[in-house]
Amino acid sequence: MADSQEQLGDAGSGRSVCIKVPARPDVVQVIRTVVGSVASRLGFPYDRVDDLRLATSEVVAHLLEEQPPTEFLVVRVFEMDGGVEVVAARTTPTAAWPPTGARHSLTTLILRALSDDAAFERSQDGPAIRFAKRRDPGASSAL
Amino acid sequence: MSTPDFREPIDIGLDPGSTRDETRRLFEVAGTDADARARLVEIHRPLAESLARRYNGYGESLDDLVQVASIGLLNAIDRFDLSRGITFAAFATPTIVGELKRHFRDRGWAVRVPRRLQENTLTLRRTMGDLAQSLGRSPTVSELATASSLSEDDVLEAGDALLAYSTTSLDAPLGEEVTLGDTLADTGGDIEVAEEWADLAPHIAELPARERTILALRFFRGLTQTEIAHEVGLSQMHVSRLLSRALDTLRLALDPEA
Numbered sequence: 001m002a003d004s005q006e007q008l009g010d011a012g013s014g015r016s017v018c019i020k021v022p023a024r025p026d027v028v029q030v031i032r033t034v035v036g037s038v039a040s041r042l043g044f045p046y047d048r049v050d051d052l053r054l055a056t057s058e059v060v061a062h063l064l065e066e067q068p069p070t071e072f073l074v075v076r077v078f079e080m081d082g083g084v085e086v087v088a089a090r091t092t093p094t095a096a097w098p099p100t101g102a103r104h105s106l107t108t109l110i111l112r113a114l115s116d117d118a119a120f121e122r123s124q125d126g127p128a129i130r131f132a133k134r135r136d137p138g139a140s141s142a143l
Numbered sequence: 144m145s146t147p148d149f150r151e152p153i154d155i156g157l158d159p160g161s162t163r164d165e166t167r168r169l170f171e172v173a174g175t176d177a178d179a180r181a182r183l184v185e186i187h188r189p190l191a192e193s194l195a196r197r198y199n200g201y202g203e204s205l206d207d208l209v210q211v212a213s214i215g216l217l218n219a220i221d222r223f224d225l226s227r228g229i230t231f232a233a234f235a236t237p238t239i240v241g242e243l244k245r246h247f248r249d250r251g252w253a254v255r256v257p258r259r260l261q262e263n264t265l266t267l268r269r270t271m272g273d274l275a276q277s278l279g280r281s282p283t284v285s286e287l288a289t290a291s292s293l294s295e296d297d298v299l300e301a302g303d304a305l306l307a308y309s310t311t312s313l314d315a316p317l318g319e320e321v322t323l324g325d326t327l328a329d330t331g332g333d334i335e336v337a338e339e340w341a342d343l344a345p346h347i348a349e350l351p352a353r354e355r356t357i358l359a360l361r362f363f364r365g366l367t368q369t370e371i372a373h374e375v376g377l378s379q380m381h382v383s384r385l386l387s388r389a390l391d392t393l394r395l396a397l398d399p400e401a
Contacts, residue, residue, distance in 0.1 A: 006200060012187075028188070029303065033300075033303070034301065036284075036299045037295070037296070037299060039284075040284030040285065040295050040298075040299060041282070041295075042401065043283050043285065045280065045281035045282065045283055045369075046271065046281050046282055046284055046298075046302070046379070047281040047282070047367050047368035047369045047379055047383070048367075049284060049299070049302075050302065050368060050379075050383045051368070053302075053303075054383075054386065054387060054390065057387070057390075058237065058390065061394055084154065085218070106343065106390075106393060106394060106397055109343075109362070110362075113362045113365070114362060137367065142326060
């Protein structure tokens with residue numbers, strides 16, 4: 001891992017963690033672990049932690065597949081009121097974002113099922129996919 | 144609420160007093176008397192079978208597990224020392240469990256996974272099942288860590304390691320098989336979602352039946368992993384692995400160069 005950092009500060013109603021990792025398939029595990037750790041610290045049920053980790057795998061895979069290849073991925077994980085929000089971004093721009101066909105992509109369909117809110121967006125770090133999940137199924141929150 | 148402690152002897156329904164006396168007499172001669180050794184095996188076979196059943200449902204047949212546990216029982220009989228002053232069941236239980244765990248380590252893993260991680264994973268699977276049943280919901284990572292005496296990081300790591308676990312029963316029929324079409328018929332108002340997935344239908348159709356079923360239950364009917372586990376009679380972690388594998392397969396089918 002070429003570079004990593006952790007930030008604790010005001011993001012939403014809680015803290016945030018930010019990691020910057022080389023854009024390689026093997027870093028998926030690192031990112032999954034970070035997201036899972038934040039969610040477990042917030043008391044997520046294990047199966048919802050698992051949903052978050054599956055969603056993370058899909059998002060990272062999608063960001064890595066986009067062209068041109070990106071050098072780094074930047075992932076920010078925010079502790080929100082009653083949940084977690086993840087924003088994963090490429091540091092290398094793409095020609096179009098959201099990519100063509102994103103609405104009906106496998107990524108969108110998976111995120112729709114596994115998260116409570118998701119979107120393709122442009123973040124401060126670059127083209128990004130954001131998704132959020134509540135800790136308690138059916139609960140209303142600021143997500 | 145606590146998870147089973149394998150160090151504790153199990154009540155196997157024998158008359159403790161008479162069995163203990165007979166066991167003592169048999170152990171006094173077992174070194175030179177094959178019949179006494181055979182009788183000891185007979186008396187304590189229920190203990191081995193009981194321990195084997197604790198590991199049933201993790202991809203190895205119960206018959207195989209009983210065989211493995213029986214080897215552990217024989218080893219325990221050969222090594223038991225009456226002068227130590229503990230009951231045979233208390234001595235034999237960790238020996239038999241060790242044999243069962245060694246069996247899973249040697250037979251069940253598709254890729255090389257460190258022994259510590261394999262043992263943590265087995266512990267986590269057991270704890271997950273026990274806790275989910277007693278709580279009636281998916282336990283939190285913190286609850287799993289407390290009940291399994293693992294750290295929260297170890298729990299998460301063990302959960303990920305399960306993806307490297309391979310068992311032959313993964314693709315076995317579920318019994319009365321549910322098809323994708325059957326499941327879609329139950330999705331009711333989720334027609335829009337189902338139509339969007341239609342583009343993926345050819346790839347979904349190529350998935351093993353069990354993965355298709357779990358995918359459909361999760362994505363079309365919106366069941367949680369715990370609810371799916373209950374519905375199809377698998378552990379939540381088993382469902383997680385199958386779901387992960389199905390998504391990997393779909394991703395690869397859509398982009399073979401990925």
